[in-house]
Amino acid sequence: MKLYDLELSGNCYKVRLFAALANIELEIVPVDFMAGEHKSSVMLALNPFGQLPVLEHGEVVLRDSQAMLVYLARLYDLESWLPSDPQQMAEVQQWLSTAANEIQHGPNVARLVDKFGFEFDKPTALDISAGILTLLNDHLAEHDWLALGHPTIADCAVMPYVAIAPEGGISLDDYPHILAWIDRIKQLPGFIGMPGQV
Amino acid sequence: MKLYDLELSGNCYKVRLFAALANIELEIVPVDFMAGEHKSSVMLALNPFGQLPVLEHGEVVLRDSQAMLVYLARLYDLESWLPSDPQQMAEVQQWLSTAANEIQHGPNVARLVDKFGFEFDKPTALDISAGILTLLNDHLAEHDWLALGHPTIADCAVMPYVAIAPEGGISLDDYPHILAWIDRIKQLPGFIGMPGQV
Known part of the structure; x- marks a missing residue:
């Protein structure tokens, strides 16, 4: 199973992290983002969105990091990471949407501006981040994990861009419950980090 | 099963639409958004995010429209709308992420500015929308439905804010395959519309 990957991408790290925690072997294929390789005809044929990561497993090709977590969890019957029970699956899904919505357009966009020089609207990203x-900090004041009282793919989807938020000029010092949650994730067997992570 | 609802919200409409297509009965509880009722203590106790819709079904309370689609599809074993097969579930998930990401921050934000006077960054929303x-138009040039060759919750998640994009100053005239797809959805048995829809 190939992961077309960029080491500095939080979206790529979501998949590497979950694979490491769940003991799933990935073949990492580095893509030269700075040279624009993710927009090459080869990569656009795999992912018309022109983004990383891309997961390729036989005939299966996925372009969205949340979808990759769902795929791996269901493929390997990892019920604890993504239960098939309707209520429990929906509770995990809420956080997959949060990852694609507020986390993507908050901490991720702020970091794209500061670290990579993208001309996105930083004030909006800071508002969304705050x-x-x-909300995350309040939730984690009462819960050790985002959903279901134990680690799920929700934690793998939401944590990456939160833990590198300082690279977008966002301090996590005011969010002690978030920092404690990141530390809990770091204690999980098999954990791997990424550059810039608190 | 109660849906705390706002008629003019595309996120609420996602759930009403899927329930109508799948013949699921919802008790609609209108919430007075303009009066700020979604930020009342009662509503914040149900959804700390202070957003609509909220789905309440016994002890189950959900705050995210994509999660509600997942919940209803799994609860009623609607395999065709959300398959349990790993690859097929992941293909649907990709579009749930698109709904929470690009659709939410593109056509939805543009409409919030034009129709409701929110002070969001319209140029960014127009860029994301374009x-x-x-990408959607190109995909739909080759596919009748977003995923799996038949209607799924992916269509219910993505279509609502696309079909009301003109209310955010975004014409769909340049996207004929999107318009044809919206028409296909309108032909589904049980279809219901929403105000402002093309």
Whole structure:
């Protein structure tokens, strides 16, 4: 199973992290993002969105990191990481949407501006970040994990861009419950980090 | 099963639409958004995010429209709308992420500015919209439905804000395959519309 990967991408790290925690072997294929290789005709044929990561497993080709977590969890019957029970699956799904929505457009966009020089709207990204980090911190004041009382793919989807938020000029010092949650994730067997992570 | 609802919300409409297509009965509880009722203590106790819709079914309370689609599909074993096969579930998931990401921050934000006077960054929303509508149009040039060759919850998640994009100043005239797809959805048995829809 190939993961077309960029080491500095939080979206790529979501998949590497979950694979490491769940003991799933990935063949990492580095893509030269700075040279624009993710927009090459070969990569666009795999992913018309022109983004990383891309997961390729036989005839299966996926372009979205949340979908990759769902795929791996269901493929290997990892019920604890993504239960098939309707209520439990939906509770995990809520956080997959949060990862694609507020986390993507908050901490991720702020970091794209500061670290990579993208000309996105930083004030909007900071507003979105402040809102979602406060909600996350409040939630984690009462819960050790985002959903279901144990680690799930929700934690793998949400944590990466939160833990590198300082690279977008966002301090996590005011969010002690978030920092404690990141530490809990770091203690999980098989954990791997990424550059820039708190 | 109660849906705390706002008629003019595309996120609420996602759930009403899927319930109508799948013949699921919902008790609609209108919430007075303009009066700020979604931020009342009662509503914040149900959803700390302070957003609509909220789905309440016994002890189950969900705050995210994609999660509600997943919940209903799994609860009623609607395999065709959300298959349990890993590859097929992941293909649907990709579009749930698109709904929470590009659709939410593209056509939805543009409409919030134009129709409701929110002070969000309209140029960014228009850029995101142009990108995702082009990708969607290209995809739908070769596929009748977003995933799996038949209607799924992916269509219910993505279509609502696309079909009301003109309310955010975004014409769909340049996207004929999107318009044809919306028409296909409208032909599904049980279809219901929402105000402002093309």
